[in-house]
Amino acid sequence: xxxxxxxNKLKPIIxxxxxxxxxxDNLNEESDFIKxxxxxxxxxxxxxLDVEEEFGITIDNTSMEKMLTVSASxxxxxxxxxxx
Amino acid sequence: MVKLTTxxxxxxxxxxxxxxxxxxxxxxxxxxxxxxxxxDPQLDFYKGHFKxxxxxxxxxxxxxxxxxxxxxxxxxxxxxxENEFNGQVxxxxxxxxxxxxxxxxxxxxxxxxxxxxxxxKLKCKITMQNEAGVKVCYGELAGMFIRKANG
Numbered sequence: 001x002x003x004x005x006x007x008n009k010l011k012p013i014i015x016x017x018x019x020x021x022x023x024x025d026n027l028n029e030e031s032d033f034i035k036x037x038x039x040x041x042x043x044x045x046x047x048x049l050d051v052e053e054e055f056g057i058t059i060d061n062t063s064m065e066k067m068l069t070v071s072a073s074x075x076x077x078x079x080x081x082x083x084x
Numbered sequence: 085m086v087k088l089t090t091x092x093x094x095x096x097x098x099x100x101x102x103x104x105x106x107x108x109x110x111x112x113x114x115x116x117x118x119x120x121x122x123x124d125p126q127l128d129f130y131k132g133h134f135k136x137x138x139x140x141x142x143x144x145x146x147x148x149x150x151x152x153x154x155x156x157x158x159x160x161x162x163x164x165x166e167n168e169f170n171g172q173v174x175x176x177x178x179x180x181x182x183x184x185x186x187x188x189x190x191x192x193x194x195x196x197x198x199x200x201x202x203x204x205k206l207k208c209k210i211t212m213q214n215e216a217g218v219k220v221c222y223g224e225l226a227g228m229f230i231r232k233a234n235g
Contacts, residue, residue, distance in 0.1 A: 042176030042228050045205040064203050 001081065003029065006074050013050045017043040029071040057081060088163050096159050096169060097151065102127060105148040112160050116197040116208070119152035125188035140186040145212060145221050150175050153196030153210040154227040161201055162229055171231040176205070180223030184214070191215050204229045 011027055014037065018024050023036040033039045039047070048059055048067060057080035059067070067073045088096070090109035097106065109119040123140055130138035155173050162169040186192060192215075196208040207226040213219050 040176065042205055042226060045203045045228075049200065049202060061203065 001078070003074050006077055007070065009054055010051070010070065010073065013047055013054060014039075016050070017047055027070065029069075029074065031070045033068055033070075051077065055081060057084065088160060088168070092168075093156050093159050093163075096163075097155060098173065099151065103147075105144070105151045106156060109152070109156060110193075112157065114161065114164070114198070116195070117153060117157040117160070118193065118195050119156060120191055120193045121148055121152070122191040123186065123188055127188070130188050138188050140188070140190075142180070142182050142221075145182065145186060145192075146178050146180050146223075146225070148192065149180065149194050149196075149210045149212055149221070149223070150178065150225050150227065152194040153208045154206055154225050157196060157198065157208065158201070158206045158227060158229050161198075161206065162204075162231070166231075169229065169231070171229060173227050173229050175225065175227050178223065178225045180221055180225070182221045184218060184220045186214065186220055192220065199224070204231070 007027070007029070014027065015024065018037045018039050021038065023031060031037060033044055048064055051073070052059055055077055057077065059076065059080065063076045067076055090112060093109060093112065094106055097104065105121045106119055107121045109117060111118040129141055129144065133139060133141045154175070158173065159169045192212050194210060194212050196210045199207040199209055205226060205228050207224065209224055211219055211222040
């Protein structure tokens with residue numbers, strides 16, 4: 001799956017939990033969930049649970065801690081997909 | 085791994101009077117918890133909510149649901165995973181519908197079912213009922229637990 005395909009799947013998930021903002025409209029690989037998108041740690045958990053369901057993967061604690069930006073999330077998703 | 089008694093769980097809660105809203109836990113396991121609290125008519129907020137017509141504020145009912153349904157269950161679950169939990173907790177969301185008033189002196193029972201507990205976030209479906217067994221409020225609440233290093 002390409003980065004673009006992954007972002008297209010991530011966008012609706014993130015939109016569910018992030019407040020409306022310019023950063024959300026301009027979501028890209030550099031976007032930081034907490035700093036740019038104002039997502040709190042509790043909503044970050046929900047995003048990760050939805051990512052697990054959308055991509056059919058299981059994310060462990062170590063990987064979860066890395067997933068603070070869109071690009072880091074793409075890396076984790078690719079890694080978990082390759083292990084399937 | 086520690087299996088706590090209900091008394092130990094209440095002792096581990098980070099609250100004290102006048103902001104402890106848990107008297108007893110009737111049942112607790114990895115899927116949920118049932119607990120109760122009696123609202124002392126002397127509680128300070130009754131003086132002002134409302135003038136001459138004391139009714140338990142919705143925020144206090146929400147807090148009671150959170151303390152029994154999220155915090156007690158979380159302390160139990162975390163202690164079962166590792167050591168006795170002595171970190172911090174924060175309520176992160178609450179979506180509660182209120183059906184009936186709770187008056188001073190009433191005993192309420194809170195019944196919580198775990199929706200999920202992942203990455204230190206506990207989300208539960210929670211119902212509160214009065215002594216007659218009538219539902220007074222219900223909703224979904226979630227909290228995050230922050231472990232102490234070396235805790």
